[in-house]
Amino acid sequence: MDKLHECLITLHNLVAPNHYRMVLQSKEIATQSLPGQFVMLEVSPGYYPFLRRPMSIERIFSDGVSILYKVCGEGTKILSTLSTGEKINVQGPLGNSFPIPKEYSHYLIVAGGIGVAPFPALVEGILKVRGIAPEIILAGKDFHHLLCEKDFRQMGCKIHLVTEDGSAGHKGLATDILETLDLPDSTIVYTCGPLPMIKNVHKICEQKKWLCYASLEAEMACGEGVCLGCVIPAKMEIENEMMARVCREGPVFDTQVILWDKIGEK
Amino acid sequence: MDKLHECLITLHNLVAPNHYRMVLQSKEIATQSLPGQFVMLEVSPGYYPFLRRPMSIERIFSDGVSILYKVCGEGTKILSTLSTGEKINVQGPLGNSFPIPKEYSHYLIVAGGIGVAPFPALVEGILKVRGIAPEIILAGKDFHHLLCEKDFRQMGCKIHLVTEDGSAGHKGLATDILETLDLPDSTIVYTCGPLPMIKNVHKICEQKKWLCYASLEAEMACGEGVCLGCVIPAKMEIENEMMARVCREGPVFDTQVILWDKIGEK
Amino acid sequence: MDINLQVSIGNLTLKNPVTVASGTFGYGEEYSEYFDISELGAVTVKSLTLQPRLGNVPPRIVETPAGMLNAIGLQNVGIETYLKSKLPFLREKKCTIIANIYGTSVDEYVKLAELLEKEGGADAIEMNLSCPNVHDAKNKFKCPLIAQSPEWVEKYTLAVRSSVKLPLIVKLSPNITDITEPALSAERGGADAISIINTLLGMAINPETRKPKLKNVVGGLSGPAIRPVALKMVWDVSRTVKIPVIGMGGICTASDALEFLIAGARMVAIGSYLFRDPLAPIRIIQGLREYCLNNGIDDINKLIGSVIIE
Amino acid sequence: MDINLQVSIGNLTLKNPVTVASGTFGYGEEYSEYFDISELGAVTVKSLTLQPRLGNVPPRIVETPAGMLNAIGLQNVGIETYLKSKLPFLREKKCTIIANIYGTSVDEYVKLAELLEKEGGADAIEMNLSCPNVHDAKNKFKCPLIAQSPEWVEKYTLAVRSSVKLPLIVKLSPNITDITEPALSAERGGADAISIINTLLGMAINPETRKPKLKNVVGGLSGPAIRPVALKMVWDVSRTVKIPVIGMGGICTASDALEFLIAGARMVAIGSYLFRDPLAPIRIIQGLREYCLNNGIDDINKLIGSVIIE
Ligand SMILES: Cc1cc2nc3c(=O)[nH]c(=O)nc-3n(C[C@H](O)[C@H](O)[C@H](O)COP(=O)(O)OP(=O)(O)OC[C@H]3O[C@@H](n4cnc5c(N)ncnc54)[C@H](O)[C@@H]3O)c2cc1C
Ligand SMILES: Cc1cc2nc3c(=O)[nH]c(=O)nc-3n(C[C@H](O)[C@H](O)[C@H](O)COP(=O)(O)OP(=O)(O)OC[C@H]3O[C@@H](n4cnc5c(N)ncnc54)[C@H](O)[C@@H]3O)c2cc1C
Ligand SMILES: Cc1cc2nc3c(=O)[nH]c(=O)nc-3n(C[C@H](O)[C@H](O)[C@H](O)COP(=O)(O)O)c2cc1C
Ligand SMILES: Cc1cc2nc3c(=O)[nH]c(=O)nc-3n(C[C@H](O)[C@H](O)[C@H](O)COP(=O)(O)O)c2cc1C
Ligand code: FES
């Protein structure tokens, strides 16, 4: 199994201010990928930047995958200058994936900002495995930052829009909606976004006794579990350790195993 | 006088295997440039490579200049991937220029390989100042490496082709031809190319009592005389120094001032 | 032409001079999904301690120009778990193993070494006397390292040397005025080889929060950025001691590896660059072979220390 | 908001905390074609010696990942020519001048300092005790530096301190086990400030020729590659001594400069990055002002040493 691929960029679009979608051609990655996994991109030859950049797999096609990213630093800036037809070295798929247990009757996604990235693949996965379209709370700073809304609608999802400035949907936070939702006990929640949001989603789910899976981020060097750079404090027992590697034991975690009080703000 | 310019690349062509011509749009550079001067190119944003790359000015147009370069390392490789329409940061023009003294009746250019780069501008300069088309010995490894031949012909130059493998013109070295040429005493020779060639051209000119100017190369960091990285041992008196900066006192030197025996091979 | 790539460290012969740097290859499992890790001259495993260690609080890594800072803090499974659940895999793969060990006292090093020898846990032992990331950042920012004290280096080396027969490698720190001093101490103490360099102490601050980017405040700098520093130290040490030097610090390509071998390193280790290209060691082994072929060198040992100083 | 960017070193007040690193700005003439050099907090000139020096045989520079090695060997016009033909330009431009000096003995440092004071050749003196490039590479590869010996640093500083009244800066080397030791010595010797860091010793080899890329074999590493190392040392020293620290090493942007100020540097110097962008110091001064504005800081001195260690 080869995890290093020289991929053709078959599409590269600005989808919102500062946000891009890139489609990477690779049958190997496509056939191996599961919703929730990520890839590590060599954004530039040479040593600037030195490390690869992790990006969630947004959608899995028959001959490739797409990523959805926000330009926030040097690496993503360089990434955004690449053109369709160029090649890029992609390592992956990496990490674990979202579990899609069959015993649940209701699937809810809570996505904040660019944290929406892994969910189109998950929705497709849930549709395939369970034939159910998940319900989605799609939150962002303003209406520009509500990504993939159209895709989710096409997939048949019920969507709650939330913006901090009220420029679309509910004015406030994703958790405002989550708290008010009256869902069955057999609800499973998936979330990804800013850490404070994930933490609050976790708390609400704990109260409501909903199982909650979060896709987490961490500074990564290797993406393969060897550098131990990306760890988070967790209750899981991994060879006597309590530092879980986001790149191997994650990026998807049952939020109950995370030792939340040991995670400070950066 | 501003020497830093964000230039549009208006043309970028492969002119021979591994050799490119790039036209840089800048009225300021164009109006300030003299034959023999060079520019320092920021081949890439970020720190890879860290330093700018020096390139001779090949031709001076009304609204820009061209460079002619050979891909030989990382920097030039990256340079070669830039496209027409992109911008590049150019510092220049830098260095001194070829003197075109009026008292000479014959102008001879000896160019080896990519050392031809500064000469199209010089030929145009000599034509303008003196109305005379210089004679040219154009040498290279094989016929692929005889650059600018057509340009020189169009400018009316008499050309001697020389290739090491005999694939065009005389089989051998530029100096073979130089030695056999029967030129007037008031001949002035300009040369650029591999250092051993320049050294031999210098020796022959010394014997024949021809004044000889060479455009030299050196590893450069600043291109502006402050780092003292690019020096060569020379007899010129520059503030009691005998280490001349190729970027400031040069790149063009009267070959008699160079302390040839102090210059080893690298 | 038949090219010999074999080199030896003490009485251990390695199939080629390329290993990986401790802490950048785990215990071999992960990257064995990328290539046959038995093709390496040796696998050097993550530093082992007597007890498992959780390591430092994240964030633990920061990218820097042409490099990275890390403050992992020696998170590792501990020697027992290593022997029980990591070693079998490496043995099954028929890897030559360099086990890197870290202790907080002479005794701990001795115990670790003895355990490794007794259980067949290694083909050579590398004593990490130079980890910059294991002190409580709040109390001990100065982080004095064993490797910074030539006397201690000798004492520690001697103690382990007297306890085990396995080839013994001592790993030193570049945070020192003169690297040849602890190198000579290690040699006197009976080391079979010197590994240089561990990471350079470094730091990064986020101006917006005014906080250090690493929770541990300081970390170790690695990657191509430090290659010239590492090369200079390899040259210094290999001219000074008679035992072999294992060179590391920013090696990415065969050309980089050649610089180290020519400067005097008997072996090279690939570290941080693995994160960028897990196949780098394989490319480097291949590149060394090609270089030898192109330059008519039938034995890589002829290249070692062949730098021409005029 | 009115923002104070003024900082002081000894009794000298500088209009802002940004200078240039010695040896990367000549004597100011060249880059004054790029910007008004009097806008700098100070101009630091290339190291001056009693006699003019030719420097080392080229090649003298090699590019490295995110940095460069140099082995210039202190080529300079000598103190007399400086006073006669370089100083007038700087004075005419109304620059604050930090004159960097290098001697091969205490006496030479004293003479240089006295000459500078007598002739009004500087507003502050920086003693370069840490140039890695001035020993004959063939005989003295080990290059012991004054800055590597705390006793010598104190002795040299004391001697110059006793001879001149000008603010005195001592420039130290990162090639040391513990940078705070010579820093404390310089403070005891009466220095008004510490400059850190000079370049890190480094080396590069061309595998094809097997020769060092620098004719001088070894050189000094500078540029963004070394920034984390420099920052760590600035933090170490500024917590240890009471006198101000001038921080340098790979500073390219205002954000980099802020890291140093927050870590504890009173001033910053831009070095190798000037070669890439001669306007960097101006951009940085502007960037510092903007940062203060955005963060409601009315005096840059409030930022200095404000790193938050949890
Ligand atoms: C498993 C995983 C999946 C991700 N998926 C996506 C995605 O689908 N879309 C998207 O836009 N972003 C995603 N991110 C975040 C993305 O990797 C960072 O935004 C990106 O690396 C920033 O790089 P930069 O060079 O532009 O920023 P810089 O700030 O210049 O990066 C400097 C360093 O910090 C690291 N870094 C910066 N921000 C983050 C972050 N939030 N998480 C982890 N490391 C960071 C970079 O990798 C780099 O090493 C993901 C991160 C992880 C760990
Ligand atoms: C004044 C001047 C004018 C030049 N004009 C031209 C020209 O018109 N066309 C052309 O093709 N080349 C020219 N060169 C040479 C050109 O600068 C180098 O080929 C180029 O810098 C190599 O960069 P690289 O990254 O591809 O190679 P690398 O080998 O990767 O470069 C590594 C380092 O070595 C330096 N370097 C490598 N080769 C040379 C060289 N021959 N001279 C100086 N520095 C070198 C680079 O600048 C860099 O710092 C000129 C050099 C100088 C000094
Ligand atoms: C993430 C990381 C973890 C490391 N862990 C260890 C370790 O556990 N023990 C050790 O001796 N060195 C450790 N090192 C240092 C490396 O083995 C090596 O000496 C150093 O990184 C220089 O090589 P490089 O520049 O090729 O990475 C670690 C380095 C990195 C980057
Ligand atoms: C080409 C060059 C020449 C230098 N010359 C001197 C010098 O003459 N005196 C001195 O004290 N430092 C000298 N230095 C060191 C710098 O002043 C500075 O300390 C070092 O380069 C680190 O800063 P930087 O990374 O920003 O370049 C020189 C550095 C370079 C790159
Ligand atoms: S990124 Fe290296 S262990 Fe996760």
Ligand code: FES
């Ligand atoms: S390149 Fe810096 S002095 Fe010439």
